[in-house]
Amino acid sequence: MHTLLYAVGPDEYSRVSSCFNAKEIWEKLEVTHKGTDRVKKSNVGIFTLNYETFTMKPEEDIKVMYDRFTTIINELKSYGPIPLKK
Template structure:
């Protein structure tokens, strides 16, 4: 998906990664960011929102029904990408946990008493192929 978006318009990828395409402004004398009204949008804000909308449309058209139902409530492309990444790859914590489980299984792998290294069990799916 990253390559697809970058190939269509690299500026879109920058907006996805740097700005969720929601025009914000800093509130006076405070460090809070608030939404700009549409009247306050400048040309850059409009371009950013338009690029976000174009990519969302492209993704919605390209996704299957299951993925679409997962991301249809997202309001910007960054949310869509994050949700799809978690859905298909898992979070970093899940990945680390899976690596730990696989490593433990490998380290505790042992041959059973009734098994012989010279005997290869024939799987029914393999025997039906030949």
């Protein structure tokens, strides 16, 4: 518990300082940064749609396109393994 309290910044500390155990701190930080399960599912759906409909825009060069694609992939990865559609 002390490790988590020392690791967070001042904004997060004020949110979690009243927690009674490490699990409670972790859960509060998780919801704060990733959202609830409902929000997570919604975000995964949005990022998946962005991935599936990804195309190069006429005005962008290959580097900008690659950076945009990498951002979409990293956002998807941040939510853990994504189940494949059958």
